[in-house]
Amino acid sequence: MQSLLKQKHKLSSAETQLDILTDAKSAGIPDFKEKLTKSGLYPLKPVQLDILQVNVGKLCNQVCKHCHVDAGPDRKEVMSRETMQHCIDALSRSDIQMVDITGGAPEMNPDFRWFVEKVSKMKRQIIVRCNLTIILANPKFYDLPEFYRKHKVNVVSSLPHFTSRRTDAQRGVGVFDKSVKALKMLNEVGYGTDPDLKLDLVFNPSGAILPGDQAALETEFKRRLKTRYGIEFNGLFAITNLPVSRFLDYLIVSGNFNEYMNELANAFNPMAAQGVMCRNMISIGWDGYLYDCDFNQMLDLKINVRRPHISDFDLIDILNRKILVNNHCYGCTAGAGSSCGGATT
Amino acid sequence: MKETYYNREDLAKFGDITEFQEELGEKFFNYYSSVFKEGALTKREKSLIALAVSHAIQCPYCIDAYTSDTLKQGCDEEELMEAIHVAGAIRGGASLAHGVQMMNQVKDKLM
Numbered sequence: 001m002q003s004l005l006k007q008k009h010k011l012s013s014a015e016t017q018l019d020i021l022t023d024a025k026s027a028g029i030p031d032f033k034e035k036l037t038k039s040g041l042y043p044l045k046p047v048q049l050d051i052l053q054v055n056v057g058k059l060c061n062q063v064c065k066h067c068h069v070d071a072g073p074d075r076k077e078v079m080s081r082e083t084m085q086h087c088i089d090a091l092s093r094s095d096i097q098m099v100d101i102t103g104g105a106p107e108m109n110p111d112f113r114w115f116v117e118k119v120s121k122m123k124r125q126i127i128v129r130c131n132l133t134i135i136l137a138n139p140k141f142y143d144l145p146e147f148y149r150k151h152k153v154n155v156v157s158s159l160p161h162f163t164s165r166r167t168d169a170q171r172g173v174g175v176f177d178k179s180v181k182a183l184k185m186l187n188e189v190g191y192g193t194d195p196d197l198k199l200d201l202v203f204n205p206s207g208a209i210l211p212g213d214q215a216a217l218e219t220e221f222k223r224r225l226k227t228r229y230g231i232e233f234n235g236l237f238a239i240t241n242l243p244v245s246r247f248l249d250y251l252i253v254s255g256n257f258n259e260y261m262n263e264l265a266n267a268f269n270p271m272a273a274q275g276v277m278c279r280n281m282i283s284i285g286w287d288g289y290l291y292d293c294d295f296n297q298m299l300d301l302k303i304n305v306r307r308p309h310i311s312d313f314d315l316i317d318i319l320n321r322k323i324l325v326n327n328h329c330y331g332c333t334a335g336a337g338s339s340c341g342g343a344t345t
Numbered sequence: 346m347k348e349t350y351y352n353r354e355d356l357a358k359f360g361d362i363t364e365f366q367e368e369l370g371e372k373f374f375n376y377y378s379s380v381f382k383e384g385a386l387t388k389r390e391k392s393l394i395a396l397a398v399s400h401a402i403q404c405p406y407c408i409d410a411y412t413s414d415t416l417k418q419g420c421d422e423e424e425l426m427e428a429i430h431v432a433g434a435i436r437g438g439a440s441l442a443h444g445v446q447m448m449n450q451v452k453d454k455l456m
Contacts, residue, residue: 166421205416212417216388220419 001063001172003072004246009248011069014300020252021243021299021327027258029265032327039270044279044323045232049315051104051281053100053340054079054087060104061137063169064158065084066204068244068298071104071243078104081111083288083310088118090313100281100340102129102294107141117317120151127154132182133175154198156237156340157183157192160206162224170206183231192232199232202342204239208256210263210335211238214343237342240264242331264330272337275344278323279280284299284310292323292342356406389418394427397432 004012011017024031057078060071091099099119103293106112106128118125128148135144148155157179160282161167164176183199186192191199203217211217218236225231243261251257278292282303290308291297300309301324305317337344363370381391392414399407415425 066357160420161419163421165421165423204417207416209416212414212419213388216383217419219387220389 006074051098053091053283056109066247074236079286084115086310100127105134132179135182158202158342200235240338267334273333277339384438397428401432
């Protein structure tokens, strides 16, 4: 399977996606800005800056059907060491405590380890969104669990189900079996049992449905993975799929777009809207541009400041900005809320 | 659009039954939401039971609703189908168990 970009698919254009998302009337839903206004939250403003989410590239060994990044082996955009250095400079000028490294498969960036080592020396918490299969993709990655252990990285990994059928349907044939092996390798170095080595899983539905109760899902995943495979992990984050890129394409092709948007809009929760992740984080693209979140990044909605680039990092400007919203944002405010750390209420 | 007795979009109007009888409708929905809360059985278990019952009573609205709900609770295709087989076994078993009544009659009437 190729990325939408490689296929020259119309949805590889952020502009086309935004045209679809902005047309709330056609989907039969109220505009997201109206919903926020009624909740007294528009314009949406940051509360603080706790997390720097760094997308180090779109290159990935997998081509997941729901991927909002449109990542894959044919995507060559990766963050340069120079841009990583700008991220480190910004960190050194702020008290941001958490660096959340994502991709693509972030480990495929040639400067990934250099970056982790630098951030680790600064004593900031590090999250790596590891797709698990990368650990087994090439002998040069076999030592990743040990590398993560050394730097006390919080490993956050997608596993949409505890069976191969549901996992492979979303992430590709054979992904489940490899993920199980990789989880066991992480467990072997202490992940999931050592209190300093957190291993969290991400559940996101493999279809046009919203996730259920996060705590109940976590209990079920823990029971199944422990009894069947002896796997231990810490938390499970239930994340809603946002109608962006490949998941948007899936919704349209499967005829589920309007119904899904209505389900998201009907489940709008003002409490979840108050706690959306864009209020305490910023997202950095592979080329150094700044965004309110990884989804806005894929829609090319740059942060609303004068110079939206990490080389011009200005904390005051960032904290005073208005966050850019559109109807995809319903995904973060539905039900119990959704963020890169799971439910928000 | 082809007119049918069951329309998918009517599921979303279920709450409107209170329009003609508010008190009883509200009592029903309060009861309904209490039934599906986590209790001695988990939400997940209740959802699978609801899916099986939906098939036993052949309610298309319920089938749609509890297919979505079981998936939200993290169930997979195999679990959904096993739940439906439970409904099928009970329905089939109920028919076959009445065979005993038929056999009793036969034995009473024939030499």
